[in-house]
Amino acid sequence: MERIIDVDYLVVGAGAMGMAFVDALVANADVSVAIVDRRHGAGGHWLDAYGFVRLHQASAFYGVASTLLGGGRVQTDGPEHGLHERASAAELAEYYARVLERLTATGRVRFFPRSEYIGDRRFVSLLSGARFSAPGARVVDARYLSPDIPLLTPPPFAVDERVRVVAVNELVRITHAPEKYVIVGAGKTATDTCVWLLVNGVSPSAITWVRPRDPWLLNRAVVQPDPAVFLGMAADTMIAATDAADPDDAFLRMEDAGIMLRLDPAVTPTMAKTPTLATWELDLARTVEDVVRRGHLRAVAPGRLSFTDGEVRVPADAMIVHCAAEGLKYPGLRPIWTEEAITPQPVRVGFPCFGAALVGYVEATRDTDAEKNRVCRPSPYSDTPQDWTLMQTIGGDASLAMSKETDMRAWSNATWLNPARVTPAQAADPAVAAAGARLREHIAPGRARLAEMAGR
Numbered sequence: 001m002e003r004i005i006d007v008d009y010l011v012v013g014a015g016a017m018g019m020a021f022v023d024a025l026v027a028n029a030d031v032s033v034a035i036v037d038r039r040h041g042a043g044g045h046w047l048d049a050y051g052f053v054r055l056h057q058a059s060a061f062y063g064v065a066s067t068l069l070g071g072g073r074v075q076t077d078g079p080e081h082g083l084h085e086r087a088s089a090a091e092l093a094e095y096y097a098r099v100l101e102r103l104t105a106t107g108r109v110r111f112f113p114r115s116e117y118i119g120d121r122r123f124v125s126l127l128s129g130a131r132f133s134a135p136g137a138r139v140v141d142a143r144y145l146s147p148d149i150p151l152l153t154p155p156p157f158a159v160d161e162r163v164r165v166v167a168v169n170e171l172v173r174i175t176h177a178p179e180k181y182v183i184v185g186a187g188k189t190a191t192d193t194c195v196w197l198l199v200n201g202v203s204p205s206a207i208t209w210v211r212p213r214d215p216w217l218l219n220r221a222v223v224q225p226d227p228a229v230f231l232g233m234a235a236d237t238m239i240a241a242t243d244a245a246d247p248d249d250a251f252l253r254m255e256d257a258g259i260m261l262r263l264d265p266a267v268t269p270t271m272a273k274t275p276t277l278a279t280w281e282l283d284l285a286r287t288v289e290d291v292v293r294r295g296h297l298r299a300v301a302p303g304r305l306s307f308t309d310g311e312v313r314v315p316a317d318a319m320i321v322h323c324a325a326e327g328l329k330y331p332g333l334r335p336i337w338t339e340e341a342i343t344p345q346p347v348r349v350g351f352p353c354f355g356a357a358l359v360g361y362v363e364a365t366r367d368t369d370a371e372k373n374r375v376c377r378p379s380p381y382s383d384t385p386q387d388w389t390l391m392q393t394i395g396g397d398a399s400l401a402m403s404k405e406t407d408m409r410a411w412s413n414a415t416w417l418n419p420a421r422v423t424p425a426q427a428a429d430p431a432v433a434a435a436g437a438r439l440r441e442h443i444a445p446g447r448a449r450l451a452e453m454a455g456r
Contacts, residue, residue, distance in 0.1 A: 002122065002133045007032040007110070010137035012117045015044020016062070017344045017356035018142030019099060020417070023064035024360030026108055031364075033109045034134055036123045040113050043096035048151050049089040051172040052196045056188055056275040058084035060225040060416040062092075065357040067102070068416050069095050072225065079280035084225055139341040145329045145352065145381075150189065153325040157184070158299035158306075165300060165320040168193050178319040179206070182305065184297055185323030186211040188275040191263075193323055194288055195281045204287040208314060210305065212296045214269040216251055216385070217261045220276040227422045231435035233259055234420070238439065238446025241392075247385035247453055264291070272388040273328055273381065274350075297324075328381045333394075336378055337369035345378035347402070349395035354417035355379070358402070361411055375405050389454040396447050 009025070011018050014037035022033055039047050055062055063069035069092075073085045080086075087095065103109040114126045121134045150167040159165050164178070168189055181197060183190050194207060222233040236257040244250035248268060254260040261282050262269050277285075292305065292312055299306040303316045336343055336359055344356035355378075362376045379395035382388040399420075402408050412418045426432050 002131045005034050005110070005132050005134040005137070007034045007134050007137050009033045009140055010121055010123075010134040011035045011140040011142055012123075013037060013044065013142030013146065014039070014042040014096075014100070014111065014113075015142060015146060016046075016353050017145065018044075018140070019096060020064050020353045020356035021140060021142060021342075021344050021360040021363075022103060022109060023066050023099065024357040025364050026103065026106060027066055027364075028361055029364035031108065034112060034137065035109065036112045036115045036117050038114065038116055038126065041093070041097060042100040042111070043093050045147055045149050046089050046092040046096070048149055048169075049092075050151070050167075050169040050189070050192075051089065053089050053189075053192060055086040055092070056277070057086070057220075057223060058225050059087045059091075060084055061351060061419055062087070062353050063095060063417070064099055064353070065361075065415040065417055067095070067099055072416065080220070080278055083220060083278070141341040141343045142356070144331060144334075144343045145345065147327045147329065148325040149327075150322045150325045155184070155320075155322045156324050157297045159320075160299070160301040162302050163300045163320060164317075165322060167322050171196070171321065174319070177202075178317050179315040180208055180318040181206060182208045182210060182300075182314055182318050182320045183323060184210045184320060185325075186213050186215055186271060187273065187323070187327055188277075189325070189327070190323040191215075191217075191277065191281070191285055193321060195284050198284045198287065204289065207288045208290045208292060208312075208318070209288050210292045210297050211263075212293070213271040214263055214267045214293070215271040216269045216274055217263075217277040217282075218274045219258055219261050220278045222259055223276050223419070225416060225419070225421075227420070227426050228429065228431035228435045230419055231422075231432065231439050235435060235438035235442055237392075238442040241389075241446040241450045241453075242442060242448075244449065244453070247389050250389070250450075250453070251385055267293075270384060272385045273383060274388070328383070330381060330383060333378045333380055335373050336376060337363075337372045339369075343378075346381070346395070347376055348379055348399045348420075349392055350379075350381070351417065351419055354412075354415070354419070357415065357417055358408070358412065362408070365407065375401055375408065377401055386454070389450050390456070392450045393447070393454045393456050396450070 008031040014035050059070035060072050070085050115123045117123045124131045151169045183193050240253035241250050294307040300320050305312040344359045346352045346355040362372050366372045377398040379398050380391050382391040413421050
């Protein structure tokens, strides 16, 4: 027998996007919400993240609109002196627990942990077996872009049972150092892993890095919650795009401007997911010289890594570290508001928490789905330099649509989640004014060239 839940919204997923949506929705509308998640608490993949992970971006850009993650603090020591703090996995789990506690304390939000959504506004508890239905609720699918993580995703290569293959999470628990660590993956997780091993005394010669593609990475120093810095970076990006012959040339020009970084100056990257990286991390990562660039790993056996075009020898006791789960997802854009569901997505270039929060605000303040879709448009993630030009074009169009809405512009400038946030006090700062003027000067030709390169 099903228990009937009388709520206005049924939100599937209590990860970053689901929580940002709910937080903004209930802050701006008198509605009731049920949140369903397979995990035991709020926070999504952060509850299963590897122990040494940190946000790759400033904490202030992440979380929910009503509650600043961290304190907006600038680091005063260490290799990132002068940059804004970045939360650890433990800090993120604690943050989302506090946000959830505050939301449920309103009496308008209910949380159903360890529960599986089975469709048609129905879900079942994985603990008790109790079944629930919310027949009058509007469904919010906050799982659409949920990332895969190594702990919960099998290695994408065949594994001989005699080889020790571990998810990156297991590194914090190993008790015997192998002769060689083989790091499999080209993204942020693999880079984090190499840096963490090196910081903790592992010799660069003890690391083999299987990098199917080399990545472009954003210099963290230019992606900060400081409008003079952020708007200056945006202006330099438009200048680079204006003069670029093609997407690869645009990235090389951004590298010259201090915006983009690459692991190997001799290799032109083909991956452009563009997480942020600090220059101290780059310097360490470059000390790993045993880099295998032979495409995707197909199989591992004692002493052997197999690729489509042959094998690479490694020590027999090498530990294979799985960092190759698909993080960013590319299921394709869909209208955020449809009859079937509301599907939060980024609504400008990147920054998914801001996008989901803005979707929640628009849901609370607009009457029809057509109007909501008009003012709040989805933007894709990028995978390649060519994709990046398309992301910039679509995200730029979405930003222009939002900027014409007075209330949305005011709301956006009141939340730290918005990377382009400029408060009235900040607008009077000469450095901010100068950066804004440079961006206004170069944004039109830059966007025009980006659209050409994207084929729009």
